[in-house]
Amino acid sequence: MDFTLEDISDDEIARRRAVFEPLVASVRDLVDAVIRTEVDDEVVVDAQRTVSGVVDALRAQQMDGAYGVRYTSNLVGMAWGNAVMGMRNAIAPPVHSTPDGGGVRAEFTLGAAYEGPPGHVHGGVCALVLDQVLGEAAAADNKASYTGTIEFRYLRPTPLGQLVARAEIVERAGRKKTVRGTLSDARGITVEAEGLFIVPKDVPEL
Amino acid sequence: MDFTLEDISDDEIARRRAVFEPLVASVRDLVDAVIRTEVDDEVVVDAQRTVSGVVDALRAQQMDGAYGVRYTSNLVGMAWGNAVMGMRNAIAPPVHSTPDGGGVRAEFTLGAAYEGPPGHVHGGVCALVLDQVLGEAAAADNKASYTGTIEFRYLRPTPLGQLVARAEIVERAGRKKTVRGTLSDARGITVEAEGLFIVPKDVPEL
Structure with a gap:
């Protein structure tokens, strides 16, 4: 498991964010628009040609393989490819957690791209987000860890829209x-999660 | 939970697939390219402007809310917005399961967009895919069902690349x-899953 040292300044991190965040936001919009559009076929065909051209332009120079997880020497993490919170990943909703009491908390919105049952969040997407948030709660003591086991209990369907995830270490x-956590909408908890996280011997402190 | 009747012919379904599948494939490529590109900033900025224009063109006419889950009157399912297998959803890898003995089996590839630990599939993405595949195995007796609880056991990290998921009803x-299932790479099982699925009283037979 190769955590990469990429020693760039805070200013350089801010510059890269300023370049990529608008593009990633537009690609998220595009994913949503492709699901929901009702325009004529010709517009869809044109859109494909245009998107394909953008892909060619971006691929003119690209890294081999995935983005990886990079750290500066003063341990600022750049997991920019991460499927849940990665700054350069348009699949990520994104979900950003902040400290909350002894644990972490994240507010986020899930739209059409995260659908399972009609109008509701895919049960696996609930699991995806909670896995990340529970993992971040597990790392609240500055040690990265991997999920050993995790269980999800679905109390009722989770509607698409604004949601909150919380998690904290309980033992x-x-x-x-x-680590225990919950996913909630405005009416209360929709999914409960409990995970066993393991600190490997070879992972650096965050 | 509103399952929508949309009575279109097999030919019309094939026509819509032919229009949308190339666009969705290109948007998947775009998501990957945005993560992995190393082009100059100007190209990234240009890409954002172009993608934003495509979004505007597609949004000129669009449905309210999410795609939903639609069926024809002879019960061909069109869960085209589904986050794991939806034909119009670029977030979906996509994962398509086929009957396999008494259960189901799906082969698929996960690239840079599904990363968690460096070079490896996000644990929550393993859960996302397995939730869908276990749900499809649960529906193998022609009754849709919802996940009550589901547990994942991570045996080792799952590398990005070609993977296989399998699941079947055991009780x-x-x-x-x-329902029990597994996620495997070429070397064997990486994640085990067990879920309790519940058939609601108000869901149509598939």
Whole structure:
């Protein structure tokens, strides 16, 4: 597991964010628009040609493989390819958690691209987001960890729209941590999660 | 939960697929290219302007809300917005399962957009895909069902690349079904899953 050192300044990080964040936001809009559009076929065909041209332009120079997880030497993390919170990943809703009491909390919105049952969040997307948020809660003591097991209990369907995820460590035992979390809409909890997270021996402190 | 009747012919379904599949494939490429590109900033800025224009063109006429889950009167399902297998959803890898013995099986490839740990599939993406595949196995007796609980056991990190998911019903009790599944790479199983699925009273037979 190769965590990459990329020693760039805070200014350079801010510059890269300023270049990429608008593009990633537009690609998120595009994903949504492709699902929901009702325009004539010719417009869809034109859109494909245009998007394909943009892909060619961006691929003119590109890294081999995935983005990876990069850190500066003062340990600013840049998991910019991450499927849930990555700054350069248009699949990521994105979900950004902040400290909340002893745990973490994230507010985010899930639109048409995250649908499973009609008008509702895909159960697996609930799991995707909670896996990330529970993992961040597990790392709240500055040690990265991997999910050993995680269980989700679906109390009722989660509507698409504004949601909140919370998680915190509830038990520690050696390199193992038990983390509990919830996904909620305005009416209350829709999904409960409990995970066992394990700190590997070879991972740097965050 | 509103399952929509949209009575179109097989030919019309094929026509719509022919129009949208190339666009969705190009948007998937775009998501990947945005993560991996190393072109100069000007190209990224130009890409944003172009993508934004395509979004405007597609949004000129669009449905309210999400795509929903639509069926023809002879029960051909069109869950085209689905986050894991939806034909119009560029977030979906996509994962398509086929019957396999008493259960279902899906082969698919996960690239840079599904990354969590460096070079590896996000644990939550493993859960996302398995939730869908276990749900499809649960529906193998022609009754749609919802996930009650689901647990994932991570045996080792799942590398990005070609993967296989399998699932089958292992126990039935009234409206409840226990389904077990696995995610595997070429070396063997990486994640095990077990879910309890529930057939609601108000869902049509598929």
